[in-house]
Amino acid sequence: MALIRPFTGLRPLPEQAAAVIAPPYDVVTAVEARARAAGRPWSFLHISRAEIDLPEGTDPHAPEVYAKAAENLERMVAEGILHRDTQPRYCAYRLTRGAQTQTGLVAVASVAAYESGRIRRHEFTRPDKEDDRVRQIEALHAQTGPVLLTYRQDAAVAELLAGVTAEAPEFGVTADDSVVHTLWVIRDPEVTAALSSAFEAMQSLYIADGHHRSAAAARVAANRKAANPAHAGEESYNYFLAVLFPHDQMCILDxxxxxxxxxxxxxxxxxxxxxxxxxxxxxxxxxxxxxxxxxxxxxxxxxxxxxxxxxxxxxxxxxxxxxxxxxxxxxxxxxxxxxxxxxxxxxxxxxxxxxxxxxxxxxxxxxxxxxxxxxPTSMEDLMAVADSGRVMPPKSTWFEPKLADGLVSHVLD
The missing domain is CATH 3.30.1760 (Conserved hypothetical protein from pyrococcus furiosus pfu- 392566-001, domain 2)
Structure with a gap:
């Protein structure tokens, strides 16, 4: 099974991207989400924090919240706000915050590699938070929150991404916090194959942020595998949505x-x-x-x-x-x-x-x-802990800038 692979991503139309992208679900409260989504019917917060469309005080883990999220996602697809690639693609993704720039790859990563330790962790997870992400994935039949992965800087990947990002992007939008999110869709099959080979040659990847999302994806994969007598290993549920950045471009704050x-x-x-x-x-x-x-x-x-x-x-x-x-x-x-x-x-x-x-x-x-x-904890420290098979104390790393929700989602067929 490939370490990473391209996928048929669900993305906003370029002209709708600014209206769609939103902060990650776990960095805004329900009150903040309501305020940010007010007057913005296509904000991805209507999916990631669907309780904002239900009466105030609604338990964010109530069944009706997950159902509302699924309803909102279906509506955005039906209205043509979100569209799905017809062929598996990688995307290049650049985050720009002032003088800081980091350029990475949007892909799906192997659940099997996560379970075997080739995709390495540095945090414990909490069952209640895993449960929340499992319910969200199952209700939407999609992974909408990417896992932030990192890898030791690689010259071949850097050269390939430099070539991609020299071309005009699919879109570039500035979020409320002044971070610029720029996306390029990679359509060249030779570049796609070269990226896959370069990552396959890597010994390991590291979870920077998103331990609960990756753990939830593994649980969903196990449940779907058990329910599928024709399981072959290449089904979409065997992979989870991820954005991968080189370690030397990542910024950890205190x-x-x-x-x-x-x-x-x-x-x-x-x-x-x-x-x-x-x-x-x-x-x-x-x-x-x-x-x-x-x-x-x-x-x-x-x-x-x-x-x-x-x-x-x-x-x-x-x-x-x-x-x-x-x-x-x-x-x-x-x-x-x-x-x-x-x-x-x-x-x-x-x-x-x-x-x-x-x-x-x-x-x-x-x-x-x-x-x-x-x-601040350093990236070298993070990788050293993960390589040792141990975990950090809670709340050891705060990555900035944050990935956007709604930029690309991974539909589970």
């Missing part, structure tokens, strides 16, 4: 932490406790860490820089050396008593796109007692 209380300590006592492990320095400006082992702390309306002795960082341990692990192992667990980052209500996570101001606002409001700013 993923910061806020805590609700200091575990019974006063601020000055907490600072004294930190001094046993870190060099603690008060700073006049917000602290954005510039190196591994350095942290910012916002506490009682003041910023502090926390610096760990490099000798305390376990360089040979791909998980233990992560800043998210260092903070957990040396502060959150022993001092604050926060052991389960997935379930403890005393901790929350703030993506780097919110800025240091977002951390300060959570503390200044009185909602949280303290905030920690972290140095």
């Amino acid at each position: 993923y910061n932490r806020v805590v609700r209380d200091l575990n019974g300590m006063r601020p000055e006592t907490f600072l004294e406790s930190l001094a046993a492990e870190f060099r603690v320095e008060q700073e006049p400006e917000p602290v954005r860490p510039s190196a591994r082992g350095e942290f910012g702390l916002y506490l009682a309306a003041r910023w502090y820089r926390l610096t760990l002795d490099p000798a305390c960082i376990p360089a040979a341990d791909p998980v233990g050396r992560l800043d998210v692990s260092l903070l957990t192992d040396r502060v959150l667990e022993p001092l604050l008593g926060i052991v389960d980052l997935r379930r403890d209500p005393r901790i929350d996570f703030v993506g780097g796109s919110r800025g240091l101001e977002g951390l300060m606002a959570r503390v200044d409001s009185g909602e949280m007692a303290a905030a920690f700013s972290l140095y």
Whole structure:
């Protein structure tokens, strides 16, 4: 079974692309989705967050939400807003945010490669989130949210994509957040074959974002295989929608932490406790860490820089050396008593796109007692963890810019 392959994608007409594309379903709340989709009948949010078309307060996991999503998708196809390729195609996809540009490939990736570990993971998944994506896929008979994959930069792929993107694109649209999404449909069979061969030669791919989507696709594939006595392995359900970017073009922002209380300590006592492990320095400006082992702390309306002795960082341990692990192992667990980052209500996570101001606002409001700013996880760290067969702590990576929903969907025949 091929590692990746082209597919008959369901795409918006070029003149409708700006009206269709939307943020990923999991980065907007229902309230934000309603506001963004207001007056936009073709926004993909009517599919990815279909509860916005039902009474306020509707459970987003209720059966009628998935049914409404399917109804909305069928309507967009019937109205000609979305159309499906007649031949399997790859697409080149470019994201541009200011000076940052990343160019990748839209494809479908092998479920078998995911299950065997050739497509490598670095996160645990939650069953309830998997269940949600399984219900969405089954209701739509389509995968509409792409998995973000990465691969070690490859000269052959770069050259092929450079040739494709030298031509006029199918469309280019600027989203609400000023990110430009540009798509090229690859119709040259020789280029398609060369891309397939180049990826087939790779030892592995890595999930950057979309662990629940890929896990859900694997569950759907298993269910459909069991129900299909003529299963041959090449059916569309054996693959999942993905966008693949080279690792050296990916951007990971910091993923910061806020805590609700200091575990019974006063601020000055907490600072004294930190001094046993870190060099603690008060700073006049917000602290954005510039190196591994350095942290910012916002506490009682003041910023502090926390610096760990490099000798305390376990360089040979791909998980233990992560800043998210260092903070957990040396502060959150022993001092604050926060052991389960997935379930403890005393901790929350703030993506780097919110800025240091977002951390300060959570503390200044009185909602949280303290905030920690972290140095971003690197792509090399992500791949090292995945290669070791281990997982990162929760909320270790925040990728920007985000992929658009609605750009291309994968129909399960």
